[in-house]
Amino acid sequence: MSTGTTAAAPVAARAAPVVKGSRRYWPRPKSIAGQLALLVVAAIVAAHVAAAVALFALREPWRAETRPGVAANRLAVIARLLDETAPNERDAILTAARRSVPSLRLEAWQGTPPAVESEWLRERPIIGRLRDAFGRELAIANLAPDASPEEPPVLHVGLRTPAGAQLQATLPDDALEPPKRGAIIFTFLFLATTLTLLTVWATRALTAPLAQLAGAAEAFGTSRVPLPLPRRGPDEVLALAGALDRMRARVNRLIDDRTQMLAAISHDLRTPITRLRLRAEFIDDEQARERTLRDLDQMNALVEAALAYARDERVAENRSAAEKPLIDIASLVQTVCDDYSDTGADVTMEQARHVLIRAHPEDLERAVNNLVDNAVKYAGCARLSVSKSANGVAIEVADDGPGIPEAERHAMLQPFVRGDRARNLNDASGFGLGLSIVLAIVEAHDGRLTLENRPAGGLSARIELPSSLAVPGERAARQPEVA
Structure with a gap:
């Protein structure tokens, strides 16, 4: 059976000419090893860029003490230092803390906390964080019962520790922000998805010429019309495509020559078989004549079968595209x-x-x-x-x-x-x-x-x-x- 049309011109083992206007202006390796290395480096660079962007977006502000949770923790640390220090040394520590954390507006306080803390103050999230950070009983008084006119809103509170140390401070009254776990998880999921899609796309682009080459090689011998070979891709694939195209042309030429030779020999044998049949009629021995004629009939049937086989191949080849x-x-x-x-x-x-x-x-x-x-x-x-x-x-x-x-x-x-x-x-x-x-x-x-x-x-x-x-x-x- 013919495996395809007569040899087409072998495809050159190099990329097809680039049409004007579609020229690529970025360098790209032509070998498979170079393209794989480029893919790995590109994935690593993309991962680092995405991580840097996430780190920049989720970074802490320069003045962390302005955040409610940070301010409450630092005030609790200062209160514990004052509580553990002798009374005659507390003014020095308070002065040093005032310079270190100016946003808290630390001052000495000589007031008396109320016996029963207000329900409103107890429900403030920043007060709960302050008590948790201090770790012991802490008396707190609201020094500004009216709503604060400042923006953002703040709390003016007075503190009294179990050892008798007292101070007043100003805390931001914003809601406590939970850790940005959702943003971090989303960032890593987005990074993983992006890298996966990038890798899949680049890998498919790299292996597409190989898949096309494998399909053309697999269809050779079964498909009447040969599949096109890749004309773009790594140098190794283009060289293999050129070799396969030349091999396909040689195989097609050999099969066509074989079919033509079979048809020619079978056709030319008809004439001597006919002459032998005529001569066999003059054989006197009846038994020898019958055997000779039977052999000639067998030879003629073989010739007709060979011609029919060659003819069927030609007809099937001509009908394949019809x-x-x-x-x-x-x-x-x-x-x-x-x-x-x-x-x-x-x-x-x-x-x-x-x-x-x-x-x-x-x-x-x-x-x-x-x-x-x-x-x-x-x-x-x-x-x-x-x-x-x-x-x-x-x-x-x-x-x-x-x-x-x-x-x-x-x-x-x-x-x-x-x-x-x-x-x-x-x-x-x-x-x-x-x-x-x-x-x-x-x-x-x-x-x-x-x-x-x-x-x-x-x-x-x-x-x-x-x-x-x-x-x-x-x-x-x-x-x-x-x-």
């Missing part, structure tokens, strides 16, 4: 069954599921004919069925014959390989082209051929065809299966 008509596959199989039944062969249709597919009816009829002919020849009967499959339609031809040994099933799909190895050409039982022609037709329709021995005995040949055929050049490679 528009396939919509046909009812069950009606086509029923026609083949009726033709054999009319000749007295034991061929029956057991199941007929009407499914419409796009295919060449002449080619599919030839494939089903070959399968039925093999079943009738080696088993004496054939049972056909058409059913719905997972991806389209399945045609099955089953018989009750000896089947095919598992070790020989792959070889049976090759041209000029026969299943009756013990026979010779005098039996005129075929030349081993039937299954190879079926395989070529099925692959041309993007289908799959399966040979399997039935548990009850006999062989089951199954053709699976897609209900919607792919556009030429985009179909996935499928290999024949044997069970």
Whole structure:
């Protein structure tokens, strides 16, 4: 079977010319190693930039004491120092604290805290933080019972420690801000998501030429129209694409030469066979004449089979890009069954599921004919069925014959390989082209051929065809299966 059109011009192992206006102005390594290194460095730089932005956004202000929680903690520390210090040394500590933390407005206080602290003062969050930081009983008085006119609002309070140290201070009356855990978690999630997306995008861009190259290599030999090879990507991929394109051209040229040689030899053998037949008619010995004529008939049949095989390859190649008509596959199989039944062969249709597919009816009829002919020849009967499959339609031809040994099933799909190895050409039982022609037709329709021995005995040949055929050049490679 021809694997594609005659050799196209090999693709150059370098990037295609850049169209004016789409030129890239940023450097990029041309090798896979360089691009991987660039990807890693870019990911590390992006992570550091995102971490720096998060650190800048979540940093503490320069004057941390202006924050309510920080101010309450520092006031509690000063109060504990005064509480632990002798009374004659407290003024020095208070003076030093006033210079260190001017925002608290620390002053000495000689007032008396109320016996019962006001409910309003007790409910202030900053007072609760102050008591928690001090750690012991602390008497607090509100020195400004009226609402503070300052912006932001503040509390003027007087403190008295258990040791009798007293001072007054001003605290911000803002609500205590909880730690920015949500912002930190969001920052790291955003960083992880961004780096993941960046890595996936860059990796896909790097591996896309490899995937395209793998698809073209996989489709070579099964797709009539060769898939395009990558023209942009790392130098290694472009070099491999050029080598694959040149190899594809050489293989196509060899296959075309083989097909032409086979057709030419088979055609030229017709003339000497005809001359030998005429000369054989003058042989006096009747037995020798019959044997000679039988050998010539066998040679002529072999030539005709070889010509038909070469012709089928040409026809299939020419039809591959043509528009396939919509046909009812069950009606086509029923026609083949009726033709054999009319000749007295034991061929029956057991199941007929009407499914419409796009295919060449002449080619599919030839494939089903070959399968039925093999079943009738080696088993004496054939049972056909058409059913719905997972991806389209399945045609099955089953018989009750000896089947095919598992070790020989792959070889049976090759041209000029026969299943009756013990026979010779005098039996005129075929030349081993039937299954190879079926395989070529099925692959041309993007289908799959399966040979399997039935548990009850006999062989089951199954053709699976897609209900919607792919556009030429985009179909996935499928290999024949044997069970």
